[in-house]
Amino acid sequence: MSVAAEHIYQSSDLAGSNRKAFIADALRSKARLRSTDGESLVMLREARLEHVAAIRHYAVAYLTLDTALRRPREDRRASDFGPWAFLEVFDDADIEEFRQEINDAIVRAASGDNHDAVEALLHQWQMSAETLSDPVARDILDGETTDEDWVELDG
Structure with missing residues (x-):
């Protein structure tokens, strides 16, 4: 499970067309988001x-x-x-x-x-x-x- 191979979304991606890709990645396995303060967040199925x-x-x-x-x-x-x-x-x-x-x-x-x-x-x-x-x-x-x-x- 290589972190480097995963796409890391930015907060601005959630306001644009990449939000669908972000949600699709989260539904498939997980999606990483870099917050504005540099913290790494992960979204996945509950x-x-x-x-x-x-x-x-x-x-x-x-x-x-x-x-x-x-x-x-x-x-x-x-x-x-x-x-x-x-x-x-x-x-x-x-x-x-x-x-x-x-x-x-x-x-x-x-x-x-x-x-x-x-x-x-x-x-x-x-x-x-x-x-x-x-x-x-x-x-x-x-x-x-x-x-x-x-x-x-x-x-």
Whole structure:
């Protein structure tokens, strides 16, 4: 992505016939505009900007997770996981599985224009964390209940 190869519009171009070319460039990928004070501005589709912002958010969350996992388990708090605090209910093997899955999803999303797969993956893990936060559900999933733990109700 060479900046030198891109056309850089001037403010005066927006008042003339070049405004259509400026908008066309922005719709195609991006358009650069040099402001009157020399600042470089970029115009692009809002969806593209939101996608880039989402990827940045995921990358920062991933790095926060990575930092938290460098500390021993007993020294970690839920807040150490940042926006992914829900991971605190999982054991280290599950967290490592999450880390691999989210890394792959972020890389795929960053190479495209859609981050829905990252959102879907996060939702799935959040639902699992919610289930594991319920002590009864956790005991059932861990196989720590027996038939004697249950009572049949007459209806």
